[in-house]
Structure formats: C-alpha cells, structure tokens
Amino acid sequence: MEKKSMKGYLYLAPALIIILIFTIYPLIRAFMLSFMEDYNLVNGSYKGINLENYIDIFQDRHFIKALTNTGIYVVFVVPCSIALSLIIAVLLNSHIRFQGVFQTIFFLPYVTSTIAIGIVWGWIFNSDYGLLNQLLSWFGIKSIPWLTSKQYALPSLIIFSIWKSMAFDILIFLAGLQTISEDLYNAARVDSTPRWRVFWRITVPGIGPMISYAFVMGMINAFKVYNEVYALFRGKNGPAGSANTVVFYIYDKFYNQSKYGEASAAAVILFLIVLGLTIIQRTLTGKKE
C-alpha cells in the first residue's frame, strides 16, 4: 500500500510542483503582500502589517470606478451572452441547412486571439467609417463616438464582450441540447405543446446544468476582464479611464505605479467577490437537485 501511494504521488509531482510554484505560492504571497504597508520589491522592506492598503484602495475613486465598471460589465455581459447563446444554440440545433458552417462561424471567436478580434471591432466601432455607425445611420441614428467618448466606452466594451463570450456558451449549450432525447420533443408534439412551453419546460431544464456552468464560468471570466479592454482600447483603459476594470486597475497599480500592496489588496477583494458569488450560486443550484 505504502509503496503504491508513493508511486502515485510521484506521478502527480510534476504537475503539483508547477501548480505550487505558479499558482499556490503567488496566491499566498499576494495575500500577504496585501497587508504590508509600502512594500518595496527591491529590498523586501515594508513599514508595517496593517489594513492600510485596503483603506487606500477603497478611498481611491479609480478603484471604486473600476469596481462599479466591472460590476456593470458582469451584470450585462453574463446574462445577455447566455440568453443570446441559448437562442442561437436552439436555432442551430433545429436541423437547419449548413448547420456545420454556422457552428464554425459562431465558434470562431473562441479560437481567435482577443487582440485580433479587438482590432476588427476597433474598426466596427470606428466613429467615422465604422460598420456599426453605418448600420445605425440607416435608422436615422447619428454617428456615435463608441470608443472615443467616456459615455460610450463601457457599452462598447460590453457589446464586444457579449459577442466574444457567446462562442463558448453556444458550444456548451449545443453539446447540452444534443443530450436531450429527440423522443421528448416528439412526446411534446403528440401532447400538442406550444413552442414556448417546449422551450421553457423541456429545453431549458434539459440543459440546466450547462446554463448554470456557463453562468459560473461567465461570471468568473467577466470579473477577470482585462484582455478585452486592452484589445479594444489599444492597451488603454478607455478614454479617461472610463472603461477601467478591476484587473486593469491591479495591473496598473502593480506594474506602472509599483504599488504592490494596493494591487494585492485589490486582487484579494476581487478574489473574495468571485468566491462569494460562486458559493451563493452553488448553494442555489445545489438546493434544486
């Protein structure tokens, strides 16, 4: 027995070591850093162990702005992406022609680099000759400065991110839809079930676990939003920081301002928010089963 378990740990060792060095250690380190006042990366000195960093960031209006922005972002991106993906997945699953082609098209954003997509959307959003404004002009809407005004920066980011995160959601919903027995739909037909009721009573519950999974993953990813901001605003956080997010704030504090403690404190706050929401979500869906 002893020997056998030794062998098992040996197999696990390479992965464990990498996780320890690159995930667990930084996690603990960041947690510690968040309590160290004025930490110096070069000589490792700090003024004291206290809550100064936390007090500082909560008094920093940029952090509050980043936090609200991220909150708004999550509230819009996750449900919108799930709702739209659900509709598209159901349509894709309904034996339409060129199903494979459509599936590929909708999945492309997932495998394409965010930076590349950002550049394309940069053009779509362009206020002078962007596609979106062109489209809106047909409905008599005046050209909107999507990426260059404080007012529209966050909505632009949200639109872009909804589109981007739909790829993954559609994929798992499609996989889920295929597990629902065709017989259930036939039974519903014989029972003369209206379409909307088929959707709400058979389709949605049938892929309930996938929706719940998409919700958790979408939320975690949305709270960590950084790449999308970087890609859309060419490395900036929007005009006058109007599209700042928590992770962008952390990055900026750490690398540009060298405020390691405050960056770590913000990271811990983000971690606690995500942890809290995940626990709430799990208890809610756990009860249903």
Added chain:
Amino acid sequence: MEIRIENLTKAYGDFKAIDNMNLTIADGDLVGLLGPSGCGKSTTLFMLAGLNKPTAGRIFFGEHEVTDIAPEDRGIGLVFQNYALYPHMTVEDNIMFPLINRKVPKNEARDRAYEMAKMVQLEGLMKRKPKALSGGQQQRVAIARALVKKPEVLLLDEPLSNLDAKLRVETREEIRRIQQEVKITTIFVTHDQEEAMSISDKIAVMEKGVLQQYEVPQKMYLNPGNLFVATFLGTPQINVFDAEVHDGKIYCAGNMLRSGCMVPDGSYKGGIRPESFNVTLLPSAPDAIRAEASHVRMTGRELQIRFNLGANEFRLLVHSDMQIGVGTPFYLTTREKQILLFGQDGKTVGKF
C-alpha cells in the same frame, strides 16, 4: 376507432422501409405489430402517430383520412420505448401536461390526472420525479400520460423491452387490463413473439417492410401463411426440413411421415413444431420412425430432444418423465394436421 392502412409505403432513397402495406384494424382491438428488428414495425407505428410521413399510401382513423394531419390533431396517445417522460416534472405534472396544453382548467386537469393514476395504480407516487421510479412505474406513467387526454388510438413502441423478465410478464397483463378497461384501439410494437401472442387480439407479422400475415394469435400459430411466419412464431422454433412428396406421401430423408396427402409430387420445405410429435420407446405403429437422441436437455416441464433424419436436425419436446438419454433409440409419429408444407416461394401449401 377503426384504423385502415391503404397501400402504405415509406422509402428512404431506394430502400423501402415499408412496402405497400394494407391493414384494417377493428375498433377496440389490441394489435401486436411483430417482427425482427429493422422490419419496419416502428416506422409503421410512427407513421400512424404522424411523426413519420409516408412516401405513399393513406391512413384512415374511422372515416377520416389522417395521412396529412399533424400528430397532435390525430387523437392518439403514444408511449415511447424509453417512455420519454419529462424528467424535470413530477409524475403529476407529466400526466397533466397534455391537458394543460389543451387548455383544460388546472383543477379539472388534476382530477383527471389522479383518476388516470388510480387506474394505472400510481397513487402515492404523484409527487415524485421520473428518476425516482422503477422501470415498470415509469412505463405506467407514460401510459397514463398517453391516455389522460382520452385518445381514440393508443400506440406503444416496444412497451416492454426496457423491463426485466418478470416485470415484463406482469406489465403485459397490465397493458391488456388497461386496454380492456378503456376499450381503446391499441397497437403495440414488439419483437417478442410470445409477448405478441399472449395479449393481442390479432397479430400483424412484418418482415423487410412487408406485412406477412394478419391473424388471431392461435390461428396464426397453427396456420402460418408462409415459412417466415412459421419460423418466427414459437420457441423452440418449428423444425424445417427438406420434404419430398411421392404419390401423396410425405418423406423426409427416406422416412415416410404421412400418407394420403393431396399435393403434387415434388420437393417442398416441411415444417413441424417440436411439440407435435408422439414419442414412444417401443414401436407404437407400423409406420413409426426410429430415431436416436443426439442431445437431451432437461428444462423442467419437458425434455428437449434433438435427433437427425438424414441431414435434417429436429427438436422435439416430450414430458419430462420420459426416460430418454443421449443415444437412446425411440419411435415417433407425428400428430394429425401438424405437418406444414411450404412451396419453394415459402408460401404455405397445406397442413397434413
């Protein structure tokens, strides 16, 4: 409701799943659609349900043609092979669902659902989810859900195939009881000949998309229309042998089995059921055939004995008190009207 199928054909490309089927099912009958897998029996059922569209032909329910009518407007109840219960609804909601969809008020729907549940003996399980039910219980929920809207026709696709052996026998009696109680024209698909024979008013045997015979079980067993039907019904299978007829006498490998038959001379396929032999240890008649047991199997109620006549192997059943072992010689005659002769095309020529 009488069901009439006229020249029904279902083709997938060049392959004909159902080939020009004609069948009339009397009102209130319980009919078994029987055949090996891939014979088109489920396809036929789903065309009756309206979930499959026929390539050609017409279907009538009573006086009304339903060929182009949608499944929900045909007045059918359908029970799927895997029951297709809505997994996220309770038993009660499952049974009520067809009524709610038909805008029956909720109270009335619930009353009718409980009434149905009582008939299929599901009371006390109404608040459970399908997952928490046994296979037999799920089956009954499916039947209740199919019947609650008071359909004119009940269709069941392999209703017993997902149940274990003991439950299968119970459930088939249950289906029969419910069918008798509701007096609804019922068609069920099965590949199990015993199942079909034991509860059906009539059996329709199909093979390769062609209806072979439609008959009352006993008549079909005793007077199969062709070699396929003869071999498909009965276990152990009917013995099929090469038969020669000379001067009205049927021979198998030189042994005369029967005389005085009004059949033209020639080669035929003969058929005789394992239970249709008279076996004695001493010659009982001058024309008794002597044979030796090559295998003997005790099944409890009876002995199953194998023996050969020339190149033809036979199985026969005798009462288990008979003292026959491997190599024991015995004498046999055949019971009257139990030898079937089939022409080279497989059609039954006569019974002797």
